[in-house]
Amino acid sequence: MAEAALAPDTARGAAPHRAQPLARRRYALEIRQHMAWRWQALILAAALAAGFAISAAILVAAGVPADELANEFVTQTFLDGQNFRAVLFQAAPMILVGLAGSLAFRARFWNLGLEGQMIWGAIGATAVSIWQLGPEPLRLPLMFAAAIGCGLLWVLGPAWLKLRLGVNEIISTLMLNYMAANFLLHLVYGAWKDPKDSFPYSPQFRVFERLPELGAGIGSAILLAGIVALLAWWLVGVSRAGLYLRFVDANPRVAHANGVPVRRTIYGAVLLSGAMAGLAGFAVAAGQEGRLTQAFYQGYGFSGILIAFLARNNPLAATVVALLVAALFVTGRSLQVFYQVPFSMVQLIQAIIVVCVASSDFFIRHRLRRVGTETAP
């Protein structure tokens, strides 16, 4: 089984080990070499169940009636046509940030700058709209390309700094998030403010600048996200680049010795990650809001990391997890309306589930073994 990039180093390459109990130690902690996938699935399911149970308890404490929980989360969200369309609507950028996270983490690059790259993607797309670049039929493809380019450029700096100078990418990408967010405010409160009502957002995109509907109230953004997910799956699962990426993830030095272009592989993965995050910004601006707004990106950065983590950086799994996170967002908004539960509840639930799943890894990687009860002096 391929190791996920997010997995701690503990299990990797650990030699088989026989516990040597000290006196009076009745249990020894051992590193587990392998575990049947059925047991892994069971532990994961138990962790998720624990996460859901804690979240449910918090929701009940916050004033949601206990017997309404299942109704709100399952029946209302997935079985109600209108709400399900809302989930798909919400899922498009979610899938894209999840893929962006997965790709960067596969190259062991902590891209925490998903929000910044998303902001720049949306700014790039909006710039094409505001400056009216290109003829009308080409406008949307140009916005698409601008979003990809801007997202990619915003992650180029941290990637270069990390690979060339060894600057910690966690700090650099986060700092660039704050800078991008301030630049966004500079634009929507300044030059790009809508002259019609002078609210802090850009003028509305024209009809041909928006992602069209596919019919039945489903936007084309979700189709775009699905195509990108398939491409990402092909890239990491089938293509030569994907093989390189797994090699670099497993051991960069051995990969280098075997002639794998390590730097180029990492650059490629990280830049593609930025491009996908930029595309997520485009999906929000051109697919949801129809303009550049001041806080559209909030919550996506963490969600992207969470999706990549829960999906073990697998693009297809990321798509499924992203749908579930989107459902959580939609439910969160309805809880906000009906029960006055603050929207920050959504973030708390996400964090609780991450904590539970991350902790459950311990039981997959270790075992407690009884090592005899005699007490040596």
Place this chain on the structure above:
Amino acid sequence: MNGGVILNWLASTPDFAVPYALAALGLILSERAGVLSLGAEGLMLVGALAGIGAQIAIGQPAVSLALAMLAAATVSVLFAVMVIWLRVNQVIAGLALVFFCQGLTALVGSLAGWTNHATEGIGAMGLWPLSLLPGVGRLFEQNAMVWLTLPLFGAVAWFFARTATGLRLRAVGENPQAADAAGIRVPAWRFAAVLAGSALVGLAGAYISVVSTKLWIAGMTGGRGWIAVGLVIFARWSPWKALVGALLFGCIEALIPQLAAAGVQLPQYFVMMTPYAVTLGVMVWVALSRRGADEEPGALGQAYVREERR
């Protein structure tokens, strides 16, 4: 800029520097023990919210700050259990802690109705006799927390450099295998370091809410926890260098309102970017200079597993 503006600027610097200084000091405590604490941003929020909550309920700043430390240390138990006992990747656990705290504090703050609820702060305290000097005396009119921060730094620096306990703590962060062989209980020391460090980080957050702004707004720390993480790398895990770095960031942050008050026209949002841009610049400078690269605790970010061969 005239003398008055510069004096105002310098006089307001400590107020902005204290949160960075305390947070960096807390981070140094836990990172010297080998635990990478990326959760500072979240723990600062916990401290800030707990401080304001206690301030609204009790109204005693000293009690509020103490409760804030307690709250941050309590929440950090979750992180400590994850990284020390369950050996979760420290980056994942730190990020999860930040997001957990962001969600938790925003939720509790709004459910309890503490948002934008103004409270009494603490007054200034002159450092006699320096505060009686004409003109520059104003520099020595600071609140009690500013004056407390300095001995706190002295204590931690002394602890690391001069005490056997400090040596043990550093050993745990430098080479846990050797420390374990020498009979030091690595998990227990790391636990203690994380809790103590988190209490200081919580105090830094509470300083922002209880002393500086005197109210709570969700997400009010605005990335200062992350800047503190960068600051510790810049300071090469040395308390005194961290204090200098904190003063530098305090200077920059204090300059923003002074420039606005002096009527200097600058694009507001670019000015607000400066702390983040400076952090980035400082990180690049550290990487370029490559000085003191061996100052980094040897086992930083690595879970210690006695049963595992290395």
